[in-house]
Amino acid sequence: MSLERLVKFRCLPRLYFLHYLAKLCYKSKWQVVFVVIEAFIHCIFVQIMSFDKIYLLNRISRLFMAACLLGLLSICLLFNIAYAAVDSDDDGVLDSSDNCVYVSNADQRDNVSAFILGHGDKWKTSYEPLWAPLDKSTTRVYVGGIINVSGTDYTWSSDGTKIEFTTAPKLDDEVRLVVLEDKDGRGDKCSPDLTVDFDGIPDEGDNCPLVYNPYQEDTWGTSEGDVCETGSGISEIHQVWAKMYEHSNYHGIEEVIRVDDVLLSGNAIGDDAVSSIRVGPHTAVYLYSLPNYGGESEFFGSDDSDFMDNQIGHDTVSSIRMYSTAPIKVTKIDAGIDFWSGTKGHVGHISTSQLQSLVSGGSGVSITLEHDYVDSVQSITVDYNGTGDYVVSTKNLDGTLDETANFHYEGVAEVATTAVVTATSTPVPTPVLAEESGNKYIVQSGDYLFKIAVLHNTSVQALVLANNIANSDLVFEGQVLILP
Structure with a gap:
């Protein structure tokens, strides 16, 4: 060449x-x-x-x-x-991994599916869904918003593909199939026909229509779901906590967090300001470098005195999510507090009066309770450690210690003890009681009432009453609140 x-x-x-x-x-x-x-x-x-x-x-x-x-x-x-690399709904989950691309759902919950099979017809008794699981125990059938009983109101066909009603549904009544524990790849907020609270239960038949509760738990038979019990709420009982610090070795500004927070800006600790953390018992903590649980993340199952060599790093935390790993779930109900074991079911409860008596005794007092309706444990013991902190433990039928769980509840106030002082011959001037001026708080960006209540050791209800708030879900940046 x-x-x-x-x-x-x-x-x-x-x-x-x-x-x-x-x-x-x-x-x-x-x-x-x-x-x-x-x-x-x-x-x-x-x-x-x-x-x-x-x-x-x-x-x-x-x-x-x-x-x-x-x-x-x-x-x-x-x-x-x-x-x-796009996150269309700004929920911290990239579109390529998001199970609901255009609706914000940072939790990516995908537990329920619902199918409207049709409407009542005086001649029609058979309805065929597009799909039904092999395990029919996860299905619920509603007609006109009312749950129907399998084996009485309807049966499944021998091949498991059709619902056969004993009596034809009333004219125009909606026939709905709800499938629990159905992870179909579409987030619940993007699945069709899941109603207002995305649990699939028709609103007219939902015992708590504005709060997600697909299993419709009603422990005390009040016809109101446990999550909607008056004077109660999941948020009042906390089984997780993390204490975050501004500097390494647990120094500087500190803050106890008991609930998930999508944005730490406006908190006492602030955004991008965490360098060490203490983790409560039975608590799994995930810290994120971006709001809405986005960016880099790291799991903490125990205390960490210095983030220097961590994946999350110093001064980079913007949101936090926590999960309870406690073997006993603690729930607030009208009658007091309920205890459920993950392995043994319902293990007992403590009534409001018993709880008040326990707290009045001060830190270090305990109460042991035996319940006739419980046959899985011998007894439960509730210890009070002061400032709203409790420990519940169960004993096996043979008397050995079984499961233990911590929880925090501020619904029962401690009664201050009055010290008795022996008078001396020196005259003591009568004290003049100064008029108490209520503390005030200015609402910051990202604040909401529950967060403010937790930070200042009060309740949402107390804030609402003290400030004459019409809508507890709505506060404004710069709004001045009286702290009761």
Whole structure:
């Protein structure tokens, strides 16, 4: 091969490659596309110069098609990369991993599916859903908002594909199938027909229509779901806590967190200001570098005095999520507090009067309770450790210690003890009681009433009453609140 042909057909392609590689290093994603296409066009012409004329047209056609195809693939690849980095609903979960792309659902909950099978017809007794699980124990059938009883009001066909009603549903009554524990890949907030609270239960038949409770728990038979019991609420009982510190070795500004927080801005600890943490018993903590549980994350199951070598790092925490690993679930109910074991079911309760008596005794007092309706444990013991902290433990039937769980509840106030002082001959002036001026708090960005109540050791109800708040879900940045 002559020197001219060597330079033209062997050296030039390599020089072109280096040239375009250098250009790519300084281009945006769209400029990259055009550089790639430009490079292929140059390569085509270099190759054309080496072809014999007899094959020229055939080779041009093939190379042109290859260049177009590769250019198209490059564009698609860039689109996919761009898509993978987008979070359309700003919930901290990228679209490529989000099970509900356009509706914010940071928890990615996917537990329920619902199917409207049709409406009542005086002649129709058989309804066939598009799909039904093999395990029919996870299904619920509602007609006109009322749950129907399997085996009495309806039965499943022998092949498990149809619902056969004993009596035809009333005219125009909605026939609905709810499937619990159905992880279909679509977040509950994006699944159709899941009603206002996304639990799939028709609103007219839901014992707590505005709060997610697909299992419709009603421990005390009040016809009101446990999560909606008057004077109660999940938020009043806390079984998790984490204490975060501004500096390493548990120094600086500190704050106890008992609930998930999508944005720490406005908290006492603040955004991007955590360097060490203490973790409560039976508590799993996840810290995130971005709001709404986004960005880098790290799990903490125990105390950590210094974030220096951690994945999350110093001064980078923006949101926190916590989970309870306690073997006993503690629930607030109208009659007091209820205790449920994950392995033994309902193990007992403590009434409001018993709780008040326990707290009045002060820190270190305990009460042991035996319940006739419980046959899985011998007794439960509730210890009070002061400032709203309790420990509940169970004993096996043979008297040995079984499960233990911690919880925090401030619904029963401690009674201050009055010290008795022996008078001396020196006259003591009568104290003048100064009028108490209520503390005030200015609402910050990201605040909500429950967060404010937790930070200032009060309750949402007390804040609402003290400030004459009409809507407890609505406070404004800059609003001045009286702290009761």
